[in-house]
Amino acid sequence: MIVAKRKPLAEIAANLQKVNKLLIVGCNTCVAVCLAGGEKEVAVLASALRLALRQTNPTIQITQRCVERQCEEEFNEVLTEDVAACDVVLSMACGVGVQTMAEQFPDKIVYPALNTSFMGRPLERGVWSERCAGCGNCVLDKFGGVCPIARCSKNLLNGPCGGSANGKCEVDPENIDCAWQLIYDRLKRIGQLDRLLEIEPPKDWSTSRHGGPRKIVREDMVL
Amino acid sequence: MKSGSKLERILASGHFAVTAELGPPKGPNLEVVERKMQLLTGVCDAINVTDNQTAIVRLSSVATCAILAQRGLEPVMQMTCRDRNRLAIQADVFGAVALGVRNLLCLTGDHQCFGNHPTAKNVYDLDSIQLIRMIARMRDEGRTEGGEEVDGAVPLFIGGAANPFGDPFEMRVIRLAKKVAAGVDFIQTQCIFDMARFKEWMKRVVDQGLHEKVYILAGIMPLKSAGAARYINSNVAGIYVPEPLVKRMAAAGRGKAAQAEGMKLAAETIQEVREIEGVRGVHIMAVEWEEAIRPIVEMAGLLPRPVVE
Numbered sequence: 001m002i003v004a005k006r007k008p009l010a011e012i013a014a015n016l017q018k019v020n021k022l023l024i025v026g027c028n029t030c031v032a033v034c035l036a037g038g039e040k041e042v043a044v045l046a047s048a049l050r051l052a053l054r055q056t057n058p059t060i061q062i063t064q065r066c067v068e069r070q071c072e073e074e075f076n077e078v079l080t081e082d083v084a085a086c087d088v089v090l091s092m093a094c095g096v097g098v099q100t101m102a103e104q105f106p107d108k109i110v111y112p113a114l115n116t117s118f119m120g121r122p123l124e125r126g127v128w129s130e131r132c133a134g135c136g137n138c139v140l141d142k143f144g145g146v147c148p149i150a151r152c153s154k155n156l157l158n159g160p161c162g163g164s165a166n167g168k169c170e171v172d173p174e175n176i177d178c179a180w181q182l183i184y185d186r187l188k189r190i191g192q193l194d195r196l197l198e199i200e201p202p203k204d205w206s207t208s209r210h211g212g213p214r215k216i217v218r219e220d221m222v223l
Numbered sequence: 224m225k226s227g228s229k230l231e232r233i234l235a236s237g238h239f240a241v242t243a244e245l246g247p248p249k250g251p252n253l254e255v256v257e258r259k260m261q262l263l264t265g266v267c268d269a270i271n272v273t274d275n276q277t278a279i280v281r282l283s284s285v286a287t288c289a290i291l292a293q294r295g296l297e298p299v300m301q302m303t304c305r306d307r308n309r310l311a312i313q314a315d316v317f318g319a320v321a322l323g324v325r326n327l328l329c330l331t332g333d334h335q336c337f338g339n340h341p342t343a344k345n346v347y348d349l350d351s352i353q354l355i356r357m358i359a360r361m362r363d364e365g366r367t368e369g370g371e372e373v374d375g376a377v378p379l380f381i382g383g384a385a386n387p388f389g390d391p392f393e394m395r396v397i398r399l400a401k402k403v404a405a406g407v408d409f410i411q412t413q414c415i416f417d418m419a420r421f422k423e424w425m426k427r428v429v430d431q432g433l434h435e436k437v438y439i440l441a442g443i444m445p446l447k448s449a450g451a452a453r454y455i456n457s458n459v460a461g462i463y464v465p466e467p468l469v470k471r472m473a474a475a476g477r478g479k480a481a482q483a484e485g486m487k488l489a490a491e492t493i494q495e496v497r498e499i500e501g502v503r504g505v506h507i508m509a510v511e512w513e514e515a516i517r518p519i520v521e522m523a524g525l526l527p528r529p530v531v532e
């Protein structure tokens with residue numbers, strides 16, 4: 001899923017000093033699961049903003065809404081009246097949701113309340129970790145199901161750098177596992193250590209963001 | 224001969240090679256380069272010029288190497304994958320060759336979080352093994368990574384790094400084997416303090432016959448003090464100074480006395496690695512302490528340096 005984190009309150013409030021009517025819109029999908037932008041977080045942010053703005057913008061009116069999937073226009077249609085009535089939309093969705101709102105309501109100011117961080121999964125309560133970089137050409141078959149592009153700090157494809165120690169990455173030994181230690185352990189476990197001897201050629205990055213913004217068209221599904 | 228570089232000729236003729244490292248200044252101050260060149264002249268066979276080492280911006284490796292080459296010194300240009308994509312690397316390699324560089328050390332490069340621009344975007348379009356293979360193809364097949372013909376020869380002696388002290392240990396010989404398969408000619412290892420582990424790694428290297436396919440230069444770093452050793456242990460992943468060495472440095476005291484002990488220890492390390500099968504030379508990394516190199520090489524009995532045809 002998409003994992004996000006709320007922006008610092010001061011940064012959000014800085015954009016709202018002259019706003020009379022604010023609409024905060026949460027999203028009940030990924031960002032609700034990672035406790036960043038669901039219904040509860042919308043309520044918490046609304047209260048926090050009232051407090052933060054009580055000196056500089058005490059008359060601000062805040063409306064709270066939450067939709068199922070902010071990244072799809074049909075789920076946002078219920079917001080039409082609320083959007084029309086507000087000056088600014090503060091989206092608590094991921095960057096996709098924020099842009100969907102901006103595209104769907106082109107005359108309205110839309111601000112993000114979250115920092116969209118990565119595609120990952122929960123490891124334990126309150127902890128999420130990156131797993132996929134969306135490179136557009138999955139290589140997990142070669143690396144025992146551990147992605148060196150998303151999980152090695154240098155996205156190395158031919159083994160660990162010299163900074164792997166005790167299973168940890170030198171970039172942040174407290175928080176980052178060395179992806180190549182994980183790859184090595186996993187390939188050993190599934191009897192595929194011979195894969196480590198193959199030289200992985202330079203990656204074709206054209207399927208990733210480096211090839212420009214991406215779009216998928218399924219001719220069989222297009223109406 | 225693959226490149227005809229002086230370093231290749233030294234190694235091919237069976238001499239125990241000595242290379243040393245020159246860190247360029249944090250700006251275009253040629254006086255620093257001049258001073259370091261003087262310190263290294265006549266004490267080593269080739270001089271590695273670092274490439275924004277530890278991700279700190281410095282006078283470029285290409286430019287510094289060109290200056291060395293103009294003075295008749297033998298540069299080993301270090302090239303990392305951190306700051307350049309495959310286009311920039313190839314262009315800079317062409318430039319370096321055109322300016323007289325004949326040795327290239329292919330590195331992945333320290334992560335930018337350790338340097339003075341931690342908010343920078345890194346590149347890592349290639350890794351060091353892919354870089355080695357790209358350069359070997361440019362030299363041996365006259366082709367760029369993209370497959371086009373290279374206009375002119377690329378006579379480079381291709382180097383790589385190896386860290387016998389990183390984890391997983393089993394991967395360390397595999398990595399070396401991959402570098403050999405990719406076309407590496409010589410290896411400069413990470414600084415050796417943990418001699419037992421280095422010997423174990425070399426034993427595995429020799430068991431696989433890799434020492435006959437690649438020249439291995441053992442990495443030597445003189446310690447300035449016990450504090451420097453402790454700093455390495457707590458801040459540099461993948462290098463470890465065993466406690467007895469830290470104690471030996473501490474017992475030597477401070478300042479000049481500690482420095483003298485550090486140089487002595489480095490010379491002893493050189494003598495010890497020289498006895499290990501498969502070690503064909505040493506690479507001395509005296510970070511911002513190039514003054515130490517001459518006395519170390521002298522104490523190790525490796526002066527004068529040989530002259531090759």
